[in-house]
Amino acid sequence: MAKILFNHVYKRYGKFKEVAVNDFNLQVEDGEFLVFVGPSGCGKSTTLRMLAGLEDISDGEIYIGDALVNDYSPKERDISMVFQNYALYPNLTVYENIAFGLRLRKLPKHEIDLSVKRAARVLEIDNFLDRKPRELSGGQRQRVALGRAIVRKPQAFLYDEPLSNLDARLRVQMRAEIISLHRKMEVTSIYVTHDQVEAMTMGDRVVVMNKGVIQQVDTPELVYNRPNNIFVANFIGNPPMNFIPGKLLEDGEDVDFHTNRFALRLTDKHAAQLRKHQLVGKTVILGIRAEHMSFESYELEQHSRSLITGVLEFGEFVGSDRYYHLEIGMDSLLIARAHTRYQFNNGMKVSVALDMEKALFYHRDTEILLTD
């Protein structure tokens, strides 16, 4: 077990030295479960593979514990990795599949036996040890692949989209199993996924990446509630955050956010923060999540200065709630969550009251968060 440190790490591929990972700086705490999330091609696998020693580092340093491992072989790094395409040996039993790496390391037989059985017990596959992979379900096979990784206690576990090939139900179950396994073993872990739900549900902290650059490193709560920039706000959460461009204008002591259709009164705190940025009189982007709006009539009355009226384009029923898509001018749609007791028809004019304390304001050009 160990902490892991990336210090100004770069990866440039090929003749044209295209930057796949750009100035990556991160400390992973000892025993932490950290998730890398981002769209396909953003450099997640490359970063993980550089840590594992499967890919050269173009620039920078990687430490595992106190050791600078840039020149260590994968084996010397003492890391276990689980991939999406877990290849089990078809002719070997479950037991032999799990034992394989330990045999390569020439461990004594009784030690191998103890380790395999312990791993199998943790993963609840101890009844299948004599079976061949083809006699197992997809989930059981994935557990054998995990067993091969956890059979020993390495410095760190690395997971590269290990659940992508499983169906939705099994994925949810395996997610929980990997986390409960982590609680038992407490080995520093990095888990890569392009699925923001997986990232939010599993990570102690989440690292959001885009185009080889870290966008934000935070707890799932902070990544969701305080996205550092518009990319993160768009990527995390379903539906994504709503963004509305508008101009900040003084109204006596107050500041209002104006579009050509409506005006919203800012909280004193937001007004003060945006004044400090000298953005009053300028255009900014307001971000608001679908659940931070209300259709309740008493809310509409109480918050007469934070109303948006739009034309209902359509509603999406998701069981517990309904998401209404409102046309609010400037070719913009606003997605608002409503309790299913609300029934609006397409084409209706409806109003929502925004919870302005929950609103976030982003810079129009840099797309960076301006308020908190």
Ligand SMILES: Nc1ncnc2c1ncn2[C@@H]1O[C@H](COP(=O)(O)OP(=O)(O)O)[C@@H](O)[C@H]1O
């Ligand atoms: N072996 C390689 N040679 C050249 N380019 C590569 C290689 N592997 C990955 N890349 C490029 O590096 C970028 C990051 O890839 P990758 O780390 O696999 O992304 P992710 O795992 O986030 O989907 C992509 O643009 C990809 O095309």
Ligand SMILES: [Mg+2]
């Ligand atoms: Mg990948």
